[in-house]
Amino acid sequence: MKMKNAGPIDLSEYQRLGIKTNSTAFKRCLNAGLLNNIDESFVKEVQEYWKRNYGKSIDPVLNIAFMNLTGSKEIRIKPRQVLRKKILPLFNDYDMSLGYQDKNLYDIMINPGRSPETVLKNVNGTYFDANNNSIDTTEATRILLRYNTDLIIKPSRTNNGKKISKLTFRDGNIYLNGKRINTQDLDRIYTKNFIVxxxxxxxxxxxxxxxxSVNTLRMYTFRWNNKITNLPSFARFGGNHHINDNMETGGLCLGVTDTGKFLNVAVDDYMKTYSRHPTTGFCFADLEPIPKFDEIKQFVKDCHKSILHLDVISWDIIIGFDGKPIFLEANFSGPLWMGQFITQRPSFGDLTEEVLQFVNRELKTTDPTLMKKDRLKKQKKEIDELKKQNQKLKEALEKKDNELKSIKGI
Known part of the structure; x- marks a missing residue:
């Protein structure tokens, strides 16, 4: 079935196939032109596979989009909401993730061996030096001014790429993105909880x-059957001359094979594809393979050994000038669903079937703890529903009260 490219969109055609047309995934896929061709027999095959292994049918929008992007009819592509609200919460204890994700604790909680040199920390408004000794603002300023090289400052409890900036030094002064500042300005701009x-x-x-930009590899690891294994990975490249490589700020992602070779087509946050970088014009097909890729894969598996409460982790890894991996960040709720399009492979690869069967069994007896953001959304939805019910009860009571008054002739 070929969908119309012009004129009003008939959402009922998509809804008939089980697609949720109000979802983020649908809107992105539609706008990217990844839903133009739909094979209904393939959609049927997708649903049969998921009912057999997961126990339920799914929204097939990503399977259809994947087929349009790659030409491959891949039944194992996982929906965004299933990954985020069913699969990941079963493998990751999100009550514990907040401690692990604080960048100011990486040296204590993970101790990766190779990571950017820490200059300064701010935790809840208190400054600490690289050895975790608490210091005052005057000493923090002295530490910064000892450096005559560029520094990076960023929030320590977020991973969205916002407020990542460069500190430079000239004539005994500190500059943030070219503007002269002092540590009091840093306190005002970043408030608290940041790292330099x-x-x-x-x-x-x-x-x-x-x-x-500082471009990184997004490496995924998965603890399964008492073994930590690598999942499909990709590279992240910044855009628009920003210092960070996040997709939310204009970056692109490019799939990487298991041997460290790059794919030829990158993807942006809106699922649009590029053979050349839109800012620099660089042709992705000209990229050389990643050096020492097996060493990098082992490095992230070793890092995962320090995190016991979370079984699915994404790692942001810098490749140093010497080709060796440098730990940058660990994430526990990244867009694994989007990674399937970037890498052109299902997120759990050949483990998909047994993972889905495990999830199917567990969900029958377990109500997984959602990520904090999703918990808040769920609570808000429940509160809004209770408010609606309360309003209906009020209206019903008022109606009954008026009826009684009418009977009594009041």
Missing amino acids: QKAMEQHPVMAAPHPS
């Missing part, structure tokens, strides 16, 4: 598409 680190020199292969 030395800027890293990255490998030429990773720098090539967009040299302005």
